[in-house]
Amino acid sequence: MSRRGGGRQPEYRRDQPSPASQQVGGRGRGGGGGRGDGAGRGTGGGRGGGGRGAGAGGGGGRGRGAPPPFFTPTPPPAASFPVAPPPAVAPSSAASSSAPPPPTPASSSSPVASLTSGKLTLQDPSPMAQAAARPVSTKALAPPRRPGYGTIGEKVMVRANHFLVKVADTDIHHYDVSITPEITSKKVNRNVMSQLINLYRDSHLGNRGVAYDGRKSIFTSGALPFTSKEFVVKLENDDERSASASSGKPRRERQFKVAIKLASRADIHHLQEFLRGRQHDIPQETIQALDVVLRALPSEIYTVVGRSFYALCLGPKGELGDGIDYWRGYYHSLRPTQMGLSLNMDVSAKAFHEPLLVTEFIQKHFNFNLSRHLSDQDRLEVYFDENQTQTSVLQYFLDRYNMNLQYVSLPALQAGNDTKPVYLPMEVCRIVAGQRYSKSLIIMVLGENRGKQPQMGQWNMINKKMVKGGEVNFWACVNFSTRVNRNFPFRFCDELVNMCNSKGIVFNRDPLIPIHSVQPNHIERALNDIHKQCAAEHIQKQLKGKPLQLLIIILPDVTGSYGKIKRICETELGIVTQCCQPRQALKLNKQYLENLSLKINVKVGGRNTVLNDAIQRKIPLVSDRPTIIFGADVTHPHPGDDSSPSIAAVVASMDWPEGTTCEVAFESTGGYKPHRIIFYRDGVGEGQFSQVLLYELDAIRKACLSLEDGYLPPVTFVVVQKRHHTRLFPVDGQQTDRSGNIQPGTVVDTSICHPTEFDFYLNSHAGIQGTSRPTHYHVLYDENNFSADSLQVLTNNLCYTYARCTRSVSIVPPAYYAHLAAFRARYYIEGELSEGGSTSGGNAHPVEIRALPMVMKNVKDVMFYC
Numbered sequence: 095m096s097r098r099g100g101g102r103q104p105e106y107r108r109d110q111p112s113p114a115s116q117q118v119g120g121r122g123r124g125g126g127g128g129r130g131d132g133a134g135r136g137t138g139g140g141r142g143g144g145g146r147g148a149g150a151g152g153g154g155g156r157g158r159g160a161p162p163p164f165f166t167p168t169p170p171p172a173a174s175f176p177v178a179p180p181p182a183v184a185p186s187s188a189a190s191s192s193a194p195p196p197p198t199p200a201s202s203s204s205p206v207a208s209l210t211s212g213k214l215t216l217q218d219p220s221p222m223a224q225a226a227a228r229p230v231s232t233k234a235l236a237p238p239r240r241p242g243y244g245t246i247g248e249k250v251m252v253r254a255n256h257f258l259v260k261v262a263d264t265d266i267h268h269y270d271v272s273i274t275p276e277i278t279s280k281k282v283n284r285n286v287m288s289q290l291i292n293l294y295r296d297s298h299l300g301n302r303g304v305a306y307d308g309r310k311s312i313f314t315s316g317a318l319p320f321t322s323k324e325f326v327v328k329l330e331n332d333d334e335r336s337a338s339a340s341s342g343k344p345r346r347e348r349q350f351k352v353a354i355k356l357a358s359r360a361d362i363h364h365l366q367e368f369l370r371g372r373q374h375d376i377p378q379e380t381i382q383a384l385d386v387v388l389r390a391l392p393s394e395i396y397t398v399v400g401r402s403f404y405a406l407c408l409g410p411k412g413e414l415g416d417g418i419d420y421w422r423g424y425y426h427s428l429r430p431t432q433m434g435l436s437l438n439m440d441v442s443a444k445a446f447h448e449p450l451l452v453t454e455f456i457q458k459h460f461n462f463n464l465s466r467h468l469s470d471q472d473r474l475e476v477y478f479d480e481n482q483t484q485t486s487v488l489q490y491f492l493d494r495y496n497m498n499l500q501y502v503s504l505p506a507l508q509a510g511n512d513t514k515p516v517y518l519p520m521e522v523c524r525i526v527a528g529q530r531y532s533k534s535l536i537i538m539v540l541g542e543n544r545g546k547q548p549q550m551g552q553w554n555m556i557n558k559k560m561v562k563g564g565e566v567n568f569w570a571c572v573n574f575s576t577r578v579n580r581n582f583p584f585r586f587c588d589e590l591v592n593m594c595n596s597k598g599i600v601f602n603r604d605p606l607i608p609i610h611s612v613q614p615n616h617i618e619r620a621l622n623d624i625h626k627q628c629a630a631e632h633i634q635k636q637l638k639g640k641p642l643q644l645l646i647i648i649l650p651d652v653t654g655s656y657g658k659i660k661r662i663c664e665t666e667l668g669i670v671t672q673c674c675q676p677r678q679a680l681k682l683n684k685q686y687l688e689n690l691s692l693k694i695n696v697k698v699g700g701r702n703t704v705l706n707d708a709i710q711r712k713i714p715l716v717s718d719r720p721t722i723i724f725g726a727d728v729t730h731p732h733p734g735d736d737s738s739p740s741i742a743a744v745v746a747s748m749d750w751p752e753g754t755t756c757e758v759a760f761e762s763t764g765g766y767k768p769h770r771i772i773f774y775r776d777g778v779g780e781g782q783f784s785q786v787l788l789y790e791l792d793a794i795r796k797a798c799l800s801l802e803d804g805y806l807p808p809v810t811f812v813v814v815q816k817r818h819h820t821r822l823f824p825v826d827g828q829q830t831d832r833s834g835n836i837q838p839g840t841v842v843d844t845s846i847c848h849p850t851e852f853d854f855y856l857n858s859h860a861g862i863q864g865t866s867r868p869t870h871y872h873v874l875y876d877e878n879n880f881s882a883d884s885l886q887v888l889t890n891n892l893c894y895t896y897a898r899c900t901r902s903v904s905i906v907p908p909a910y911y912a913h914l915a916a917f918r919a920r921y922y923i924e925g926e927l928s929e930g931g932s933t934s935g936g937n938a939h940p941v942e943i944r945a946l947p948m949v950m951k952n953v954k955d956v957m958f959y960c
Contacts, residue, residue: 096822096842097247237783237874240852243843244882251825252836256436256846259428266360266383267314271306272353280308282329284394286350287312290327298323305390312354313383322355360384369434371849376430378781385428388437397528401425402442404528417448417459418531425819433845440819445535449527452520453501487519497522532732560692563598564700567639568632570624571646573611574655575676583609583648586679590646593687599695606631606642614650618662621645625667640952643698645671648679657921661947664958665922668950670697689899696897697956703895716888722747722768723892725908726790727776729916738924741946743915745908770878771798771807772888776814776909783813787874808877810885814909815870820846822857822868835861838902841886842868852876854886858893859904869905898960911960918959922947 277283287306295301302314331346360380367373389401396403402425409422425440448455456462487506491497501521510516573583587609594601607627612620624645632641647659656673663669672694678686692702725745731738771794778786791811798805822842824830831837836857843854852873857866871889873880880888889906896907903910923946949958 096250096252096840237851238876242882244886246883253823254846255821256438259435259437264315267317268357269312270355270357271310274351283308286327305387307386325352399530418445419448420445431846432849438819445531447525447529452523559598560695560702561704562701564695564698565600566644566698567602568606569644570605570607571609573648574614574650575648577651577676594691597691621662645669647673649673661922664949664953665947668952719769721770724773725912727912727916741916741919743912745911771809773811774814774906774909778813810878811875813872818870821865831860833861835866858890859902915959
């Protein structure tokens, strides 16, 4: 059973289809997403404290945007028709707001307002927790038991893509496998073991079912006739098959020794007792063994990427252009839930290289004329064969493979390495099917945001002003786009200034220095010149305050400059920027200008929205006592990238120059230290729960004790998980949002949740496209003794306090801001982010990791990462 409750705020986009089964309960409504820079203040607890932002242990994020007005969590909205209404957002109205206020959740204003970036320091590839030497808290390893189930809101029925699994009452035996010589390829490993099983299943393996994980383990239903045994397996060398077939030479074989040794026995009875609630320690090894068994067959017949399986037989493929196709597939995993052992299944899609001849590829995607002859310098004529005999490529393939090459003028492809190259003609090379495309796909078309009435997790700013408008007295603008004419930046700035003033921002109409356009290949010099000119103008006119509060930048037409601009302005010049895409700016769309005003306001110290319930101190366990809310995330480099570090970021409702001094800032602003700490931690896998509890909770304790002996405010530590495969679907077609998804505010804490621990799924946003993905919240520590309702409502209402858009978002904003901050820091050390993909691994020498540059003081005081 599920219920619906309230929540409101900025936009966060997610989409993904998925199958459905088990009916469970929930409550809800949804949200959106965005990008940006931002600044903001926040209020904590009943009074809270003004907030600014700072990043600890890393930092960064992309984009533009306004920081959330200060956060003030809201009390559980009253249960309401189909869903509890979102929290009431109170943008201070300019003209009286005629539009009905969003349902009761709240908009941005809570202790979680900003990221402090005093120091952005590199973290170890492991999460940010290696700070504490020895834990001072001995209770860190015991997640709290569920305090009960939520009751607020209307009960509705939803379906989930979880399927009940029945496990035979037979123990599973685990055997270690050692293959000599050692193989790194899972495919070859599986071929070796498949050959072994085919040869010896009846004679030596006792006709047992065998499941292999592709690495070092096999699992059997029942014991094998031995505890330790060695086998010899011979495999044909696949690379030699085509050569031997054409040349008539015998095929080569590779010989492997396979040692199998009993390792352990998975206790199915223990798993059954845990699912009945009679055992408290989860039998993770047993679940992993069952998962290997479940994955064994599809791993042999489908293309495996991560935990998903892909094949052309699983659905029609589609073309993405530039030699990239997408394949359909599915994901599955076993999870212990309240209803028993559950099989979580989800559909999936992945980009793969299009399989075709290399000659066809260059002809199709590079418009290459195969009949065009190349000069001798462009093509390869000589090849040394195995006998070190010099011969032409044409003659070599004729002698060895009886093959006449057609495109003799084309250059050869180099395989092998520089010391021992292997040259192959293009026409004999084929891009093999099933090769994953690992880079980020180029976004060809972006959707547009449109203002809607304040319902179903959305509202707009028509006839409304910010709660607290900031001031922009000194600003400038530079245009790097060649797409716009020289007069457009003047018109664009005029429209933007008008919009900002109409929303309550005090925005000087005249720039500090004249608006001008610069060629995009002179970005660094132009930014330095603007900085110097503004400083000189400030001194000459004897002006007070910052020389330049805001620099409006119309970005170049070609991507690749955003990260460079942010790094220069934020870490070298100390300039707060608002970047604008020329494609959007040219439209002069009011909705776009309104979104920019939201981002600009928080960057100059303003506040966009505040929760009514926060103002009236109606938020249980938060409004009654000063509370500080943290968000933390860790961003990792692409697989295979050894030169980039993992970067951690922490945001909170108060500004701090150091990660351990945020509470000092809270005290200096509010006049007291926080009485409660709520910590939302993103980027944690289920296998890391114990480690995170042990080290990070201990680090929080030590930070508190460093302020005052005996100062140990109660801590609630919640892990935020977005990368899961649970999907929820409405049963009643009348109880959906506009995209056909479950309504925002729907929460599920039964059936598919943990058998004993405190967790829940919350769909806090309105879906935009595809199937909405609820966020999973798992409480690892709770000294504040939250009830299910109070934590669920607080989390949902916080999702209406995101500063960058007028939608509720799908992930609690403190964690969202931390993600943006960590992402921004990656720009500082990597420049413009690569297209995503793996860089070449196999570096023999360690690569020195660059240190994160310091964010300038007048930038880190605001939410620059929004």
